Amino acid sequence: MPALEFRGVTKRFGSLTANDAVSLVIEPGEVLALLGENGAGKTTLMNILFGHYQADQGEILVDGKPLAPGSTQAAINAGVGMVHQHFTLAANLTVLENIMLGTEGLWSWRQNTKAARDKIAAMARDYGLQVDPDALVGDISVGERQRVEILKALYRDARILILDEPTAVLTPQEADSLFATLKSLTEKGLAVIFISHKLHEILAVSDRVAVLRRGAMVGSVVTKDADKAQLAEMMVGRTVTRPKPEPMQAGKAILEISRLTTSGDSAAALADVSLTVHAHEIIGIAGVSGNGQQALADVLCGLASGFSGTVQLHGAPLPAGRPRAIVNAGVGRIPEDRHARGVVGDMEIWENLISEDLRSDAVSRWGIVDRGRATARAEKQIAEFDVRCEGPDAETKLLSGGNMQKLILARALSREPSFILANQPVRGLDEGAIAYVQERLLEARARGAGILLISEDLDELMALSDRIAVLSHGRLSEALPSEARSIAEIGLMMAGQDGGEKAA
Amino acid sequence: MIIIEPRASVSLFRAAMAPVWAVAAALVLCSVLIMWTGTSVPTAYVLLFKGAFGSSFAINETLTRSIPLIFTGLAVAVAFRAKFYNIGAEGQLYAGALAATFFGTGLITLPAVLMIPLLMLVGAIAGGLLLIIPVLLKTRLKVDEVVTTLLLNFVVLLVVSYLLEGPWKDPMSLGWPQAASIVDEGVLPALLAKGRLHFGLIIAVLMAVAMWAIMRFTVLGYEIRAVGFNAGAAEFSGIRVNRTVIITALISGGLAGMAGVSETAGLKGYLTLDLSPGFGYTGIAVAMLAQLSPLGVIPAAIFLSAVYVGADAMSRAVNIPSYIADVLVGVSVLAVLVSVMFSQFLVRWRS
Numbered sequence: 001m002p003a004l005e006f007r008g009v010t011k012r013f014g015s016l017t018a019n020d021a022v023s024l025v026i027e028p029g030e031v032l033a034l035l036g037e038n039g040a041g042k043t044t045l046m047n048i049l050f051g052h053y054q055a056d057q058g059e060i061l062v063d064g065k066p067l068a069p070g071s072t073q074a075a076i077n078a079g080v081g082m083v084h085q086h087f088t089l090a091a092n093l094t095v096l097e098n099i100m101l102g103t104e105g106l107w108s109w110r111q112n113t114k115a116a117r118d119k120i121a122a123m124a125r126d127y128g129l130q131v132d133p134d135a136l137v138g139d140i141s142v143g144e145r146q147r148v149e150i151l152k153a154l155y156r157d158a159r160i161l162i163l164d165e166p167t168a169v170l171t172p173q174e175a176d177s178l179f180a181t182l183k184s185l186t187e188k189g190l191a192v193i194f195i196s197h198k199l200h201e202i203l204a205v206s207d208r209v210a211v212l213r214r215g216a217m218v219g220s221v222v223t224k225d226a227d228k229a230q231l232a233e234m235m236v237g238r239t240v241t242r243p244k245p246e247p248m249q250a251g252k253a254i255l256e257i258s259r260l261t262t263s264g265d266s267a268a269a270l271a272d273v274s275l276t277v278h279a280h281e282i283i284g285i286a287g288v289s290g291n292g293q294q295a296l297a298d299v300l301c302g303l304a305s306g307f308s309g310t311v312q313l314h315g316a317p318l319p320a321g322r323p324r325a326i327v328n329a330g331v332g333r334i335p336e337d338r339h340a341r342g343v344v345g346d347m348e349i350w351e352n353l354i355s356e357d358l359r360s361d362a363v364s365r366w367g368i369v370d371r372g373r374a375t376a377r378a379e380k381q382i383a384e385f386d387v388r389c390e391g392p393d394a395e396t397k398l399l400s401g402g403n404m405q406k407l408i409l410a411r412a413l414s415r416e417p418s419f420i421l422a423n424q425p426v427r428g429l430d431e432g433a434i435a436y437v438q439e440r441l442l443e444a445r446a447r448g449a450g451i452l453l454i455s456e457d458l459d460e461l462m463a464l465s466d467r468i469a470v471l472s473h474g475r476l477s478e479a480l481p482s483e484a485r486s487i488a489e490i491g492l493m494m495a496g497q498d499g500g501e502k503a504a
Numbered sequence: 505m506i507i508i509e510p511r512a513s514v515s516l517f518r519a520a521m522a523p524v525w526a527v528a529a530a531l532v533l534c535s536v537l538i539m540w541t542g543t544s545v546p547t548a549y550v551l552l553f554k555g556a557f558g559s560s561f562a563i564n565e566t567l568t569r570s571i572p573l574i575f576t577g578l579a580v581a582v583a584f585r586a587k588f589y590n591i592g593a594e595g596q597l598y599a600g601a602l603a604a605t606f607f608g609t610g611l612i613t614l615p616a617v618l619m620i621p622l623l624m625l626v627g628a629i630a631g632g633l634l635l636i637i638p639v640l641l642k643t644r645l646k647v648d649e650v651v652t653t654l655l656l657n658f659v660v661l662l663v664v665s666y667l668l669e670g671p672w673k674d675p676m677s678l679g680w681p682q683a684a685s686i687v688d689e690g691v692l693p694a695l696l697a698k699g700r701l702h703f704g705l706i707i708a709v710l711m712a713v714a715m716w717a718i719m720r721f722t723v724l725g726y727e728i729r730a731v732g733f734n735a736g737a738a739e740f741s742g743i744r745v746n747r748t749v750i751i752t753a754l755i756s757g758g759l760a761g762m763a764g765v766s767e768t769a770g771l772k773g774y775l776t777l778d779l780s781p782g783f784g785y786t787g788i789a790v791a792m793l794a795q796l797s798p799l800g801v802i803p804a805a806i807f808l809s810a811v812y813v814g815a816d817a818m819s820r821a822v823n824i825p826s827y828i829a830d831v832l833v834g835v836s837v838l839a840v841l842v843s844v845m846f847s848q849f850l851v852r853w854r855s
Contacts, residue, residue, distance in 0.1 A: 347730065356741050
């Protein structure tokens, strides 16, 4: 009997069909990878399983029995456990307390910690999920937190474990240890659904791959018979090749950072960072997020002015803390979070395209926005950067992630900046959009721009960067040619095991 | 169980109909209270409508009452647009009235074409200045402006009370706590031969159009909207967020201050302690009903004014307390919030 079965599950949001008659079977003891681009309907399907949404049609069977729709409790009781991409742990409680949270009766006199402790110890032993039950969750590493999330699900007797993009926050070594855990879970007869869009992980960890595209099930293949190209084509619906950089001679220095130190939260603040970016050069900054990327980006974007050390652009000091002056000095900025920093979703596309030069003569006179000129320019940029929209008057929040990113690229790159800060420029984008963004960055490099690329995706960094430096606990390693580094080496440096700098 | 899901898109029509549905819902809900008093609901609502619009006198009175509400509604709408939650329009209204009284009762006398703009200007400045403390506390120290602006209302009211009982008390007032009359040149002229409707209506409507134009066409309006919608993105693009919030606060306080000038120099002719029966607070209801649109403030203010004026007339005719107006306004605002949610989310019962 299958552990879990989806039968013709359909979910519509207005005119959008998020899941179109999806049928899928998961057997006990197998790792099923659910592959699909962003917006393909993976998360919606899991939300239906978990009772957050209710399907318009179709049903879900767990161990052959229909699951009551729209009830999270029913899903948990049936043995479904979910590890979300963003952890749902309380940092100020211990591991033990987090695992027990919600399992004890509200009116019970005392917590039965002894039994819980024993059960957790047994699970930790059986599945190789070592973690100190009395440590505060706020003090443990991201990899350990994920183990706590898995333990939390197992503690509730989960037989079906769903992991949503579980490796997004892990170093390569932590990811390998997670894969080993998944193997031992399936040996014990658990069924695992592994949601991802990273092909090499899926090939490494899964037994079978099911592919969703635009809400519909494209098909499922046995992993050992599949290869990357085939899966990519199933996922995207056509062949997409990511661009490759041509070898290029680095030019004169464009951005020079010397002994940059910021104050604030110790792990996320920069400590004595030095770096030079040259023309015709992409420098990749690797690292697990929360290790100083934000502080570095904030300084270069003009959001932070409280730092020591120097940052020079073309030999002149960067106008710290003044975003417009920085833009005018020739910096193009692609922020990490499109929605929180990149655009004002409630405003129109043309309005977002003028936000960086609002008070310049190009788009306003005497404090009045020149809508005619602004719209004309917006139309040109929309065409040039292939932003798919109804027109410059469309509301920005209606754009897909890829088109929103193209809008930000249009705003940043049409001024032909000499230095570009690209902070996670392809995060959450589909394959087509990723290729587009990378092509544009490579074009800028060919034109002579220097680019600082901050990313958590090592494959992307290895493919695009001329040189790679690793940011860990606010310290930046030397930037070495990317051919000189291996993924394993960078992974160790990301974990802070470089030069004796251990996690604090 | 109720399931709430976001709508894929919100049509303009649906958004515009939200306040209409809200008002309809409020009327239905309030009819329960009316039935309780033993009066027939249709009779009560007909009386209410006639009291507000049934005669030229009624219309005149409704429009007169809407003037301060347009000013305070605009004040709240522009501030809320930037997510600066100014609950202190009542205090700013009195600050404007104090300034009009200080300058308008004999200190300066100019021809009316100069005197009226002068009084409006000093009233606006006074209302704006009153917001300086809360806005600086917010931008510098992140002190919640809801608390500071609300509490300042009571401070201002006590100052007015002190001045009217003491130094500013009009010796000719036979002991009533009221200030001296505004000089003739400063009084806003009547618009019609009969009734109390005065020139303040023209100024209020002009301000609404001006605010609409500022929000829609100017760089400042762009910045105010961007800061309100997404301060993080505004900051990233180089808009100076704190500066924008401060300017917005000055405009907001200024508009509320003009309400005070208009009431003092237009309606009563002198400052009293009961100049405003809560116009500042009702301004919040006006702005919410208008969904923060400056032009929407005009019909919203007229509607709420009609409810108050009509309820007064209704309570004189049948045995319903005029407090029903407060209930009706309160329910309308709540219903607007709910109906805006309905226009953006799909709510349904689980089968």
